[in-house]
Amino acid sequence: MTCRLRAMAERDLEQVRNWRMQPDVARYMYTAPQISQQQQRMWFDRISRSDRDHVWIVELTDGNVPVGVLSLSDIDRDNSRCAWAYYLGSDLARGKSIGKLLECNVYDHVFLTMGLGRLWCEVLAFNDRVVKLHELFGSKVEGVLRQHVLKNGEPHDVVRMAILRAEWLERRDKLAYSPIEIEWTEA
Numbered sequence: 001m002t003c004r005l006r007a008m009a010e011r012d013l014e015q016v017r018n019w020r021m022q023p024d025v026a027r028y029m030y031t032a033p034q035i036s037q038q039q040q041r042m043w044f045d046r047i048s049r050s051d052r053d054h055v056w057i058v059e060l061t062d063g064n065v066p067v068g069v070l071s072l073s074d075i076d077r078d079n080s081r082c083a084w085a086y087y088l089g090s091d092l093a094r095g096k097s098i099g100k101l102l103e104c105n106v107y108d109h110v111f112l113t114m115g116l117g118r119l120w121c122e123v124l125a126f127n128d129r130v131v132k133l134h135e136l137f138g139s140k141v142e143g144v145l146r147q148h149v150l151k152n153g154e155p156h157d158v159v160r161m162a163i164l165r166a167e168w169l170e171r172r173d174k175l176a177y178s179p180i181e182i183e184w185t186e187a
Contacts, residue, residue, distance in 0.1 A: 001096045004181040005056035005070055005105075008047075012057050013040050016069055019089025028087070028127050030149050051075070056183065058102065060092060067093035070102055072110070080117035082110060103137045104177040111165040113184065120162035124149065131159050138171045139163040 008016070017040045019025055026033030047053040052075045058068035070086035086102055088094055110119045123130050125144065135141070139161040147155035 001098070002061050002178060002180060003067070003093070003098055003101055004059050004061050004183075005102075006059055006181075006183045007185075008044075008055040008057050008069070010044065012066065013037075013044055015066060016040070016057075016089075019069065019087070022089060025087050025089055027151070028124055028130070030124075047071075054184075058086065058088065058093065058098070061181075065092060066090070067098070070106065072106075075114075075116075077116075080115075081120065082114075082116055082118075083120050083122075084110070085121060099133055100137070100177060101180055103133065104172070104175060105180045105182065107137065107163065107168045107172070108179070109182050109184070111168050113182075117165045118162055120160065123159045123161065124151075125157035125159050131161070134161050134163075137163075137175070138167050140167075 014037075017035050017037070020029070020035055021033050023033065047055055053071065053073045054075070055069060055071040057066045058070055059066050067090035068086060068088035071084065073083045073085070075082040084106055086106075088098060107119065110116050119139075120142075121134065121139070122145070123134070125131075131141070140163065142160045142162055145158040145160060148158040149156045
């Protein structure tokens with residue numbers, strides 16, 4: 001099974017909001033699980049005007065079925081870096097190696113297409129599966145932000161991770177993965 005990334009559009013707002021409020025998605029996010037339509041609209045308006053953010057819908061190519069969201073944020077060309085995150089909101093995508101496809105293709109996109117030198121992310125420390133996935137493809141733990149996020153009134157640590165372009169270029173040819181379509185218009 002393969003996927004593609006298409007730019008998020010206004011028609012996706014309600015689907016993305018519903019995914020984001022699912023307990024099995026919300027538990028790994030910094031923000032509260034309840035998002036109003038107005039909050040969702042304000043978020044979309046902000047990212048739509050931003051040249052530092054890009055959000056895609058992850059679609060299964062068999063039927064163009066939307067299954068998740070992937071974003072680049074804090075795109076900083078002066079310092080040659082950006083952050084990234086993704087989640088799969090549909091059970092149709094889970095357990096099908098979509099994470100590997102997204103990981104490898106986003107690294108290619110950030111380092112080869114955009115020409116940046118560093119890609120970083122933050123993961124709630126209890127989400128060890130995602131920390132291990134990022135490590136598998138070359139990201140390194142750079143530190144832990146202690147008690148950085150409150151969830152349900154309880155503090156949680158956050159793992160800060162990153163991969164550098166040179167690290168990815170050294171690793172990428174040793175990995176078997178298929179390229180995916182990424183809808184991209186340079187800002």
